[in-house]
Amino acid sequence: MSKITLIIGGIRSGKSHFAEKKTLEWATNPIYIATGIPFDKEMEERVAIHKKRRKNDFETIEEPLDVNSVLQNIHHRTILIDCMTLNISNRLLRNENNDLAFHIADLDNYLHTMISIIRTNNLRVFFVSNEVGTSPVSINRLGRFFQDLQGRLNCIIASASDEVYMLECGIPRLLKKKSNRPFKLSAPSYVLPSDYISNVVYLQDKVDDIQLLLFDSTADDPLFKDETFFTLQYLMNGSGFTFSAHMSAMPASDNDFEIKINEFSRIIEKLLTLNVTHYTVHYDLPVIDNDSQYPIVKKKYDALCINFITCLKEKFPTIDLNLENVKTKLSALDDVVKACTISYCADIGHYLLQGFNLQDISERLDTISVIHLHGLKETGNGIKDHEAFTGNLEVFCILEKFTGVVTIENYHTESLKKSISYIDLYF
Numbered sequence: 001m002s003k004i005t006l007i008i009g010g011i012r013s014g015k016s017h018f019a020e021k022k023t024l025e026w027a028t029n030p031i032y033i034a035t036g037i038p039f040d041k042e043m044e045e046r047v048a049i050h051k052k053r054r055k056n057d058f059e060t061i062e063e064p065l066d067v068n069s070v071l072q073n074i075h076h077r078t079i080l081i082d083c084m085t086l087n088i089s090n091r092l093l094r095n096e097n098n099d100l101a102f103h104i105a106d107l108d109n110y111l112h113t114m115i116s117i118i119r120t121n122n123l124r125v126f127f128v129s130n131e132v133g134t135s136p137v138s139i140n141r142l143g144r145f146f147q148d149l150q151g152r153l154n155c156i157i158a159s160a161s162d163e164v165y166m167l168e169c170g171i172p173r174l175l176k177k178k179s180n181r182p183f184k185l186s187a188p189s190y191v192l193p194s195d196y197i198s199n200v201v202y203l204q205d206k207v208d209d210i211q212l213l214l215f216d217s218t219a220d221d222p223l224f225k226d227e228t229f230f231t232l233q234y235l236m237n238g239s240g241f242t243f244s245a246h247m248s249a250m251p252a253s254d255n256d257f258e259i260k261i262n263e264f265s266r267i268i269e270k271l272l273t274l275n276v277t278h279y280t281v282h283y284d285l286p287v288i289d290n291d292s293q294y295p296i297v298k299k300k301y302d303a304l305c306i307n308f309i310t311c312l313k314e315k316f317p318t319i320d321l322n323l324e325n326v327k328t329k330l331s332a333l334d335d336v337v338k339a340c341t342i343s344y345c346a347d348i349g350h351y352l353l354q355g356f357n358l359q360d361i362s363e364r365l366d367t368i369s370v371i372h373l374h375g376l377k378e379t380g381n382g383i384k385d386h387e388a389f390t391g392n393l394e395v396f397c398i399l400e401k402f403t404g405v406v407t408i409e410n411y412h413t414e415s416l417k418k419s420i421s422y423i424d425l426y427f
Contacts (some may be wrong), residue, residue: 009167027078029118032058186407348376
């Protein structure tokens with residue numbers, strides 16, 4: 001997914017250092033396009049300082065005049081261009097005898113072509129540029145031309161940017177942030193230690209969807225009171241978010257089949273008035289100690305799941321069901337998903353916890369409608385699950401291509417805020 005970030009600041013404001021750090025957060029081998037020309041000893045020293053700081057973290061390409069000639073041959077990469085000020089200075093000096101109208105037309109064509117290449121080639125580009133808006137007007141013609149072009153460049157790139165940062169004294173200030181999430185963001189209905197309505201009121205302006213937690217729902221669940229339903233409908237209609245539902249586990253055996261069918265049916269019947277978008281159900285394959293018994297136990301459990309889902313779909317033909325992995329890979333769910341023509345709910349948190357290869361999820365992305373996301377935390381007693389998600393490049397690459405619902409499975413406001421902030425930082 002292409003993205004443009006502009007980082008501006010005055011001389012020695014720390015913009016280059018911040019840009020390098022920012023770029024390395026989102027790529028392991030980004031490209032560094034250097035636009036400076038080491039025309040004297042002082043410039044050679046400055047270039048050497050930059051190279052020393054970058055170490056071998058970047059793949060460096062030097063291009064002082066035509067950055068577009070480099071960009072047009074690169075696809076699906078992260079790039080830092082440092083800096084656009086030197087780039088337009090080099091272009092200005094190449095044609096310094098031309099009038100201002102020529103330079104403005106040349107700059108406009110150059111930048112609009114650059115932005116088009118970035119979008120077409122799916123590039124994530126970080127621009128470094130100088131802010132000259134607070135400088136006095138130059139006393140010479142070429143200096144005034146430079147100020148005109150530098151200000152125009154900043155405005156054009158800022159307008160096309162998804163993010164704009166201003167650096168002052170090494171401190172970044174976010175001037176613009178545009179979300180490019182291709183998916184809907186969801187959160188569970190329990191992030192506050194309170195009732196459904198309090199949680200929905202808190203979440204309604206933070207997410208696109210609210211997942212109603214119904215793991216242990218009973219007939220006297222406060223959710224099913226008329227006054228609760230009327231309030232939830234009112235909030236939903238006023239804010240534009242949707243509701244989804246996380247159901248309890250499917251039957252573990254034939255003995256509780258009818259009980260589970262009745263339980264699910266009662267809940268779904270009640271939720272019809274809330275226009276629930278989808279229902280998530282766990283695939284809880286029984287623990288199998290004997291490997292030789294695995295195919296037999298799995299076949300029996302799959303048949304039970306298929307029968308259960310088929311019965312539900314016959315009673316409620318319009319509902320959207322998805323099946324979630326718990327302790328297994330998504331591949332274990334394949335037979336049930338295919339037989340019932342439903343979708344997957346991929347719990348990436350479970351994948352990370354169990355050390356599974358995320359390629360399994362990438363290969364099924366077209367048939368995944370929901371992703372559950374949560375982070376992990378090392379503790380003295382092992383790894384703690386359902387913590388704040390604090391970024392993962394491989395996960396972000398999956399989310400870039402995902403257009404369904406991403407549910408952040410955090411059950412505390414601070415964890416949820418942190419997870420959303422990291423997602424927003426990337427998108």
